[in-house]
Amino acid sequence: MDRKLTIMYFSPTDTTKKIVYAIAKGMGDDYVETVNLTDPQARSLNYSFQRDEIIIVGIPVYGGRIPGFLTPVLEKIKGEGTQAIFVAVYGNRAYEDALLELKNTLEENGFVGIAAGAFIGEHSYTKKLAAGRPDVQDIETAERFGREISEKIKGKITGNVTIKGDFPYKERKPAVPMAPDTSESCIQCGICAKYCPMEAISFSDAKKTDPSKCIRCSSCVKRCPQKAKAFHHEAFNKITEWLIENYSQVRCEPEWFI
Ligand SMILES: Cc1cc2nc3c(=O)[nH]c(=O)nc-3n(C[C@H](O)[C@H](O)[C@H](O)COP(=O)(O)O)c2cc1C
Incomplete structure (x- = not known):
C-alpha cells in the first residue's frame, strides 16, 4: 500500500498494542506512523487526517464500553473521509457496545469505517481470564484480518461496515475510587x-x-x-471472583466485520 497508515492505540498492559501492530503487519504497509494514546502527552495533542490516509484505532474494553476518559480524546481526532479500522480488545468476558461506540465516535468526526474487529487480551484484573493472550493464534488471526483489509482496500470497496453493539450504550457504573x-x-x-x-x-x-x-x-x-x-480492595476482589467464576472456562475467539 502506498498510503500513510497511522496506528493509534490506548494500551496500558500492551495487549491492544500487540493486536493493532499485527493487523498493520497483515496490511503490509511500509509507511506507518504510531500514536500511543497511553502516553498522557500524546492525548493532549490534536490530530487530523486527510482523505488519502488510513488509520487503525485500538482500545481496550472497560465495562463493555470505551474507557470513559478517552471519549473526549477520541472526539478531537478529525478525519476528512479518512478510512478507519476500529479495534476493541477485551478480557474474555464481553465487548458489548465498545466497538460500536468507537465506530460511532470516530465516524461522527469524519472517518469512514472499513473494518472492525474484537480481539481478546489477558484480563487486566487476573491471569485466570485469557492468560497470555493475545497468543500465537490470536496474532495470526489479526494478521489475516489485516490481509483481508488490504484486499478490501485494493478492491476499492468502501464504507458501511455493520458491527455488533447496542445504542443507547450500556450504562457506565460510577467507579469506586481505589488504588493498588x-x-x-x-x-x-x-x-x-x-x-x-x-x-x-x-x-x-x-x-x-x-x-x-x-x-x-x-x-x-x-x-x-x-x-x-x-x-x-474489596470491590476489586468481588469483581475478580465473579469474572473467574463466570468467564474463565470458555475461550472467546476474535470476531471481525468487514
Ligand atoms: C476498568 C476495566 C474494565 C474492564 N472491562 C472489561 C469488560 O467489560 N469486558 C472484558 O471482557 N474485559 C474487560 N476488561 C479487561 C480488558 O479489556 C482487557 O484485559 C484488555 O486486554 C486490556 O487491554 P490493554 O492490554 O491494551 O490494556 C476491563 C479492564 C479494566 C481495567
Whole structure:
C-alpha cells in the first residue's frame, strides 16, 4: 500500500498494542506512523487526517464500553473521509457496545469505517481470564484480518461496515475510587510511575497512588519487576471472583466485520 497508515492505540498492559501492530503487519504497509494514546502527552495533542490516509484505532474494553476518559480524546481526532479500522480488545468476558461506540465516535468526526474487529487480551484484573493472550493464534488471526483489509482496500470497496453493539450504550457504573497497594518489596525503580497512563503514581514515592486518578488498568501491577503492586480492595476482589467464576472456562475467539 502506498498510503500513510497511522496506528493509534490506548494500551496500558500492551495487549491492544500487540493486536493493532499485527493487523498493520497483515496490511503490509511500509509507511506507518504510531500514536500511543497511553502516553498522557500524546492525548493532549490534536490530530487530523486527510482523505488519502488510513488509520487503525485500538482500545481496550472497560465495562463493555470505551474507557470513559478517552471519549473526549477520541472526539478531537478529525478525519476528512479518512478510512478507519476500529479495534476493541477485551478480557474474555464481553465487548458489548465498545466497538460500536468507537465506530460511532470516530465516524461522527469524519472517518469512514472499513473494518472492525474484537480481539481478546489477558484480563487486566487476573491471569485466570485469557492468560497470555493475545497468543500465537490470536496474532495470526489479526494478521489475516489485516490481509483481508488490504484486499478490501485494493478492491476499492468502501464504507458501511455493520458491527455488533447496542445504542443507547450500556450504562457506565460510577467507579469506586481505589488504588493498588505496594508491598515492602518495592525498590522505588519508578517503572510503575513512568508507565502509568493517568500519572496517578508519585515519581518521588512510587508507593503513593492517587485513587481519584487510578483507572485500575493494572499497568503498574503487571509491569512491576518486584511484583510489589496489587489491588486488595474489596470491590476489586468481588469483581475478580465473579469474572473467574463466570468467564474463565470458555475461550472467546476474535470476531471481525468487514
Ligand atoms: C476498568 C476495566 C474494565 C474492564 N472491562 C472489561 C469488560 O467489560 N469486558 C472484558 O471482557 N474485559 C474487560 N476488561 C479487561 C480488558 O479489556 C482487557 O484485559 C484488555 O486486554 C486490556 O487491554 P490493554 O492490554 O491494551 O490494556 C476491563 C479492564 C479494566 C481495567
